[in-house]
Amino acid sequence: MASYKEIVTKAVIGKGKKQFTDNLSLQVTNNPNTILGCWVINHNFSGTFSNGVVTINGSYDINIWYSYDNDTKTEVLKDTKNYTETINVQGTDDTENEEVIIRSLSGPSCSKAEVNGNIVNCIIDKTLGIELVGDTKVRINTLDEVDDWEEIMDSDNAINERIDEEVNEDYLDNPTE
Numbered sequence: 643m644a645s646y647k648e649i650v651t652k653a654v655i656g657k658g659k660k661q662f663t664d665n666l667s668l669q670v671t672n673n674p675n676t677i678l679g680c681w682v683i684n685h686n687f688s689g690t691f692s693n694g695v696v697t698i699n700g701s702y703d704i705n706i707w708y709s710y711d712n713d714t715k716t717e718v719l720k721d722t723k724n725y726t727e728t729i730n731v732q733g734t735d736d737t738e739n740e741e742v743i744i745r746s747l748s749g750p751s752c753s754k755a756e757v758n759g760n761i762v763n764c765i766i767d768k769t770l771g772i773e774l775v776g777d778t779k780v781r782i783n784t785l786d787e788v789d790d791w792e793e794i795m796d797s798d799n800a801i802n803e804r805i806d807e808e809v810n811e812d813y814l815d816n817p818t819e
Contacts, residue, residue, distance in 0.1 A: 656731040656774035674708035680752035689742040740776040
């Protein structure tokens with residue numbers, strides 16, 4: 643006859659990923675001629691879960707290297723971008739004691755940078771992975787009367803024969819032998 647047990651454990655109860663795109667317009671002091679490079683660094687983020695929604699607050703630094711004055715001089719524009727993203731994660735049961743794990747799956751990175759007068763327009767792409775870890779129950783079927791131990795049988799009588807050969811039955815009569 644089978645019976646059931648419930649195990650309470652922590653498990654991933656909601657999981658997803660989402661790609662985000664930020665369109666930035668950054669003003670520079672000089673009129674750029676050419677964008678020489680664009681780097682996104684120092685990406686920091688954290689997440690909270692409330693009412694079935696994950697809110698991610700984060701920031702990153704963007705560095706745009708550009709030339710100006712007919713490509714005779716260069717400069718680097720540095721700016722910090724703060725962002726807030728909200729995500730509905732499937733598979734949650736709206737309890738409030740979940741742990742939120744956020745991972746950067748890609749980026750952020752600059753996919754496009756253009757000059758428009760003294761404005762640099764950038765497109766920044768990033769992909770974030772979200773996991774919600776919380777308490778859940780697992781119901782398992784347990785079997786009664788099942789012996790997990792297998793009995794080991796000697797396959798031959800070699801051990802018994804060896805004992806019979808090595809035992810000296812006259813030991814008490816001749817202890818020196």
